[in-house]
Amino acid sequence: MELIQPGIGLIFWMTIGFLLLLWILGRFAWKPIMKGLKDREETISEALHAADRAREEMSRLKSTHEQLLKEAREEREMILSEARNIRDTIVENAKNKANEDAARIIENAKESIQFEKMAAITDLKNQLATLSIEIAEKILKEELSSKNKHNELVNKLLDEIHFN
Secondary structure (H helix, E strand, O other): OOOOOOOHHHHHHHHHHHHHHHHHHHHHHHHHHHHHHHHHHHHHHHHHHHHHHHHHHHHHHHHHHHHHHHHHHHHHHHHHHHHHHHHHHHHHHHHHHHHHHHHHHHHHHHHHHHHHHHHHHHHHHHHHHHHHHHHHHHHHHHHOOOHHHHHHHHHHHHHHOOOO
16 A cells, blocks of 8 residues: 555655755756747747848838839830831831932933933934935936936026025
């Protein structure tokens, strides 16, 4: 029965050992343990505050990032718009210059055709005059082949000419 009912001496020595253990722990261990727990609590608290600050910073950076992306998109659109305008202006100028060049070439071609036409007409007139002279010469040779016809023509022409 000794196991169920402890003796008074055993209880006395156990109480003294327990009190001695409490005194040693209170004297040497509780302060460092409590200090460690307090430090751990402060570290966790600081980590939580740092996480909150980091979250706020990330939120701020995200909004800044979104603003920068928006500005970049707007700038890109502006640059593309300017490029389109410049392209349209260049194309329009090129078309105008091409039209002017085409008109100038057509005008030069018309002038060239006119000069060629005039040269052809002049050449044709010269050839016609030459042919007319040759035909007249042949006709006159034929008609004036005899001496009588020749004298008659000379007299007729002399009669037509009036001297002053």
